[in-house]
Amino acid sequence: MRTIGKAVRTAACGTALALMALPGISAAAEQGGMGGIQHGDHAGMEMDDQGKMKAGDHDTKNGEKIFSGKVGPWTGEARLIDMKAQMEQSGVSAKTAAKFAGKRHLMLFLTDPASGKPAAGVAGKVVVTGPDSASSSKVTLVVMGEHIGADVGLPTPGKYTFKAEIESADKKGSATFSYTLK
Numbered sequence: 001m002r003t004i005g006k007a008v009r010t011a012a013c014g015t016a017l018a019l020m021a022l023p024g025i026s027a028a029a030e031q032g033g034m035g036g037i038q039h040g041d042h043a044g045m046e047m048d049d050q051g052k053m054k055a056g057d058h059d060t061k062n063g064e065k066i067f068s069g070k071v072g073p074w075t076g077e078a079r080l081i082d083m084k085a086q087m088e089q090s091g092v093s094a095k096t097a098a099k100f101a102g103k104r105h106l107m108l109f110l111t112d113p114a115s116g117k118p119a120a121g122v123a124g125k126v127v128v129t130g131p132d133s134a135s136s137s138k139v140t141l142v143v144m145g146e147h148i149g150a151d152v153g154l155p156t157p158g159k160y161t162f163k164a165e166i167e168s169a170d171k172k173g174s175a176t177f178s179y180t181l182k
Helices: 006-021 083-090 094-098
Strands: 063-071 074-082 103-111 123-129 137-144 147-153 158-167 172-181
Touching (some): 063 172, 074 172, 083 094, 083 103, 103 137, 103 158
Antiparallel strands (some): 074 103, 103 147, 123 137
């Protein structure tokens, strides 16, 4: 039997802890898919005059919106969750939460504009270009309930550019957006 390296075990356990701590991940598996949240239910979120969330809106459950627009044939929204803040809010020890410093969870929600339903069978990758070469990376987006996502490292303050390449069986799309870490 092959042995798994300590770094791989640590990364897998850390990701599992992060996902368990995210409200809605376990709830997404419940009937209805969104843990009781229905489309249009934005209780407690600030809205603009058209009833949409304001750009840059942030809440600890859903992260901060960093993009909204077209991703090829889909309508897309990208959000970032500060994993350290999420861990702290979930009540884990400060020592455990500190292990997630500089880590974010990128969520990309894609919908079919004709039906308004979440896009099915999508996958992709994101190239993250940071303020220096050490903070740049490439990650694979994995299906996670209503979104595709991945953990990304944003270790230093500055501007990060995300270039997402998305595809399904018969469609492709891309989007580029940025986020400034203060």
